[in-house]
Amino acid sequence: MKTRQNTITLKRTEGIHVVSAGNLYRIIASGSQTEQRFSAIEMVLEPGQGAPFHTHDREDESFFVLEGCLSFYLGNKEFRAYKEDFVSCPPGVVRGFRNNTDAVARALLLYSSAGVEEMIERSGKVVDRGTKASDVESRPGIQCPTLAEEYGIAKVSAPLPCDSNIATSSEGEGHA
Template structure:
């Protein structure tokens, strides 16, 4: 009989990764969900975000927990306030940025999982949230070689 166990991820135990100028904390990775999904927290400083791009391998969903995010699809853009949910199916053009003067915090849900691996491969470990708050050197975009490997195409 296989033993099934639950996972508890306490905030103070978290490992953060700085990738493409954005801060990520992987809450659930594909290795824990049999590849079904991954769940991340992301914090965007003012001016940070992701350029217009598509994902060919997974759906990407955002739930804004703090602040206001600007979301765009190549033709239109919208200011998305705290408490909003954004769903991006595979192949849909999407981009996002923090146009405000405050940090934006959001949950990002990927199905199936995998993007968390790209973020960790591209990124730099940040030992504590406080280290990020004091971090001033940020990269704007991810490595194009990793984008291709993970089915992401910038638009």
């Protein structure tokens, strides 16, 4: 049995900060650090930001909300995830998400297996800690949608629905 020797330690001020597709990410653990087993990324979404409907072919995509509220669109249902709520999508499941509030939302993204963090870094712009996504112009040239197919991610042509056009499965009872 092979013993793994790559312990990862990271202070809150460390990591690679990247603005990609209008969203701010902090790559906490990359596939190169985890022998491609997983990656961990902090995502900061300003109001109105998110990701369109899409699927992943290769990895599970999981979200743990750290702050704020994110609306997840899973099929024809909306799940509003608040602080400490969790959403996990296996490969092949159509999903999209958006910050539909007027406050910043933060989530921890876990990918098993790794790889998506490479796409984020390749398509985005590395920025200094504390930079807001809205302060960064989109990088011309390579963009997430262009790279997505290479990483097993397919965009679904339907737009994310408006809140009033979707069935709600969680109203956030008991959340602050």
